[in-house]
Amino acid sequence: MIPAPFSYFAPDTLEEALSLLGEYGESAKILAGGQSLLPLMAFRLVRPEVLVDLGGIEALSRYELAGGRLTIGSMVTHRTIELDHRITSRCDMLREALDVLGHVAIRNVGTVGGSLAHADPAGEWLAVALALDGRIMVTGPRGNRDVAADGFATGWMTSCLSPDEIVTGVRLDMPGPGTGSAFEEVARRHGDFAVVGVAARVSVEGEAVTGARIALAGAASTPIRAHRAEALLTGTTLSGPDLDAACEAAASETDPVADLHGSVEYKRRLARVLTRRAVSRAYRRASAPA
Amino acid sequence: MKQVGEALPRREDGRLLRGRARYMADLAFDDSLDAIVVRSPFARARILSIDASAALAADGVVAVLTADDLVGVEPALTRQFYSLTPAFIERHQVFLGPYREPVLARDRVSRMGEPVAFLIATDRRAAEDAAELVEVDYEPLDPIVDPLRAIAPGSDLVVSDVPGNIQASFHIIVGDPTSAVEAAERKVSGRFRIGRSVGSPIETRGAVGIPATGSEPLTVWSSTQIPHILRAYLAEFLRCPEEDLRVAAPDMGGSFGGGIYAEELLVAFAARLLGQPVRWLEDRRENLANARHSRDQIIDALLAYDTSGSFRALEMHIVQDCGSANLFGLTLPFNIASHARGQFAIDHFDVTGLCVLTNKTRNTPVRGAGRPEATFVLDRLVDMAATDLGIDPADLRHRNLIPAREMPRDMGMLYRDGAPMVYDSGDFPDQLRTALEAFDYWGKRRRQDEAAGSNLALGIGVSSHVEATGLGPHETARVEIDDSGTVVLTCGSNPHGQSHATTLAQVAGETLGIRYDRIETRFGDTGLLERGGGTFGSRSAVTAGAVVHGASVELRRRILDLASEMLECDPADLIIRDGYVSPRGVPGISVSFAELATGGAPLRAEDEFVPPTVTLGSGTHIASVAVDRETGVVNLTGYVVVDDCGTVLNPMVVDGQQHGGVAHGIGNALLEEAVYDEGGQLLSGTFIDYLLPTAADVPDIEIIHRPHPTPLNTLGVKGAGEGSTASAPGAIANAVVDALRPLRIEINELPITPQRLVELIRAAEAEQVEGLAGN
């Protein structure tokens, strides 16, 4: 379990990193926290000839909460966000998601940008970004671009990034007044990747739902949004039949991949059950007096 | 000073916690080479050719050994681990076919991971790079993966000289089971499946071979539980006398079972061939695919009883998936049989066992080794009967437990060692009562329904087991006083987490009048002790404990004799305290161990203990669970263990064994499963898919000791290493069934994964709906 030979670069600036990527093309890989990449290299399932470590680029390790927006640099660790009470007290979904994302040792090293770029279908960050109208910030030889989280992942652990592009960060809308959020997941053990996870954000006026976001992890070959379920919830007061219909819709919008931890049918069932739990809790939180 | 029975701190911990342990990978030898095994990617294939030329030309590569290079040695392991007596073979209708496991595959491979070549390079990195260059041309064949298909008529054969793929079988009959089953008023039965699991120590396997020098014989360091037995196998393989070999075990990061492996032989061969130390360190993927697979049975079982709730007869038919070779003969299914009646009085008993070969990794005894399987099946049958009779399971258990006054009780069959199987001691009803009380069983039962939430169902499950422990054939120890006056204890049995350096030193220390932490201990090195048994089958406290005690008693006698001459005083009037001998009541006059040791004749006693047969440990567990009805997720909410391991040498150490055992059993019950697909490919090849319990999965465990010493050894010790693994699956399965009792589901399969549980719940709900519609 020793990786195939590779060269290692640790640039100080984004420009330098980009030029290394330009120079080595497809044979280069970006290294962030290494929590996903290094095991793949140890198994020799991935064998980059060149690693470009982003750890030295200071600009990528900053984050900022301003005007209801959370902007996180790609090299910020999961743990940094988890421990910032200003953020987690503003967003229950993020707090709950980070609590089940791996273990502390992994959260200490793994990065937000690495998670997004890795595009694991069961990853929490991309599901959260989908539910918080996230925009993923990308830089490359052709300049900067912003990609909506919805559409960023294009398939099983693949994204719309080209090999010479770098994720520099993500922008998330924090739930404001009248909006509640929640994250629910079933994993085989605490800290394992989700079998299925659901991120829900619900806005309420009076008793009526004025807007909903539902994103599912582990329910298809990429994290997905349950658009139909969101539409079905909007305008309702979350009565039994309305909620049932939305949860059924969410389950039918999934396209799960069977593995040792769940059949297609089991994952669909989880999608339905967890959507109900996440949406109900988000709704309760939205309705609770601030 | 009293030491035996005290919760004295473990002497091992200081070293282990400060990082001062020396594990396999920490041992450094000059000029050492690193080896890597090239393994078969196929479950069954013909090898058409092996081309190592590119690998040999790669940087740092020293040699690539294939079957053709194994000249002058035995090409395969062929001696089974245990021998059986003729009387045993006859009594239990034993059939035992040949065992053959190639050290390196020659013309064909019979499982994924089978060693095909042994590549040796200057360092590990070079070895891994070059291993990819070894080109093996395979012609894949359809593998035999399902054991029931393997024994169906017309099946292909895993190995040509094992017809029907049945490598071993037996049949036990006690009493008159046929009539008893016929006469019984009620019966429950089921087909039970125990998932394949992998004993997964933190340290993976490793071995290093060191060529003989002028002063030292060819030496193998291995993370083995059985240095002396490994030496015997090595001698056979290398065709040399055992005296020409030394085998030793370093510190070990766990083990849980195993046996003898090709890699341990290959390092010795390669070192001898190349004249340099050759080290092989296993990585985790290799470990999960090749080492310590266990369990994996299909068991058809039937319990017959009367409407009064009195058990009459038990029948079992065991199909054991052994994988591609069966080093251990009928050990696993026979262990199931000998533990199958547990703590209950069941006079009529009929068990058959089949050891079936398939194209999977070799099955080996892993912690529990048949006991968890037997206990799970019996626990389930008992609870099924309780439901059938409308009696609380705890009551039904109580009615059928063997009463203390019937001890010792002859079970009407032989144990694997050939001796009559006799339950030597124990008070099972007291054990159950103690557990029920500690758990507040009846109180919790009353509050069970109120406490449940909308999605959560709460359940309680009881399990009880017996644990035959302290298997022979022998164990050896030497206790001596060196020139400096230090007491040195040497024992054949070596530890990998069992606290030998603490508990055995307590035994010696109390006998010799010296604190346990002043005794120097050495274990598991054939260079230090000519004979030895090893550490397996919960045997060390029993066999090593007894032999250390025997040797210490003898050494004490010699110390006193010598001191009595020097002090001119009758030995009976002497006392020993802290390494000084003095006449009773005259502390001012004394002679120290050091003075005695420099006196001339060596102060040394060596002893061998040959146990008459196994001792019977036992335990009762109660678990409570919360089951999420919608997701199938099971959480453990409470756990009580009442255990009887005879004389408790050190309660803290036994508690540790119980904690580890329960955790292991939780893994078997809920998480761990080695899964092969139809092509014989292992799907659970990493810790992402092979799930071990973590701290978050193990609840607080209350442990109560109710010891009943055995008459079979001087200390009264019974083993404690495996029992807790035995009861956890049954207790948890029963608790889950209990939580869902309105649905009347049955759990017949381990592990209980959330998906399987949801499927059971859904099927039961559908049946209920159908039932309503039908009415």
Ligand SMILES: Cc1cc2nc3c(=O)[nH]c(=O)nc-3n(C[C@H](O)[C@H](O)[C@H](O)COP(=O)(O)OP(=O)(O)OC[C@H]3O[C@@H](n4cnc5c(N)ncnc54)[C@H](O)[C@@H]3O)c2cc1C
């Ligand atoms: C035991 C364990 C449990 C885990 N459990 C979970 C879990 O429950 N949920 C979860 O979401 N994750 C889990 N992870 C993964 C963890 O969150 C990783 O940190 C994360 O997936 C990848 O982040 P990283 O910083 O380690 O990235 P790396 O491993 O360094 O990189 C991952 C991939 O992304 C690319 N990449 C990294 N950064 C960038 C960038 N800025 N721009 C473009 N490409 C980039 C790399 O080239 C690589 O292909 C677990 C990991 C382990 C080891």
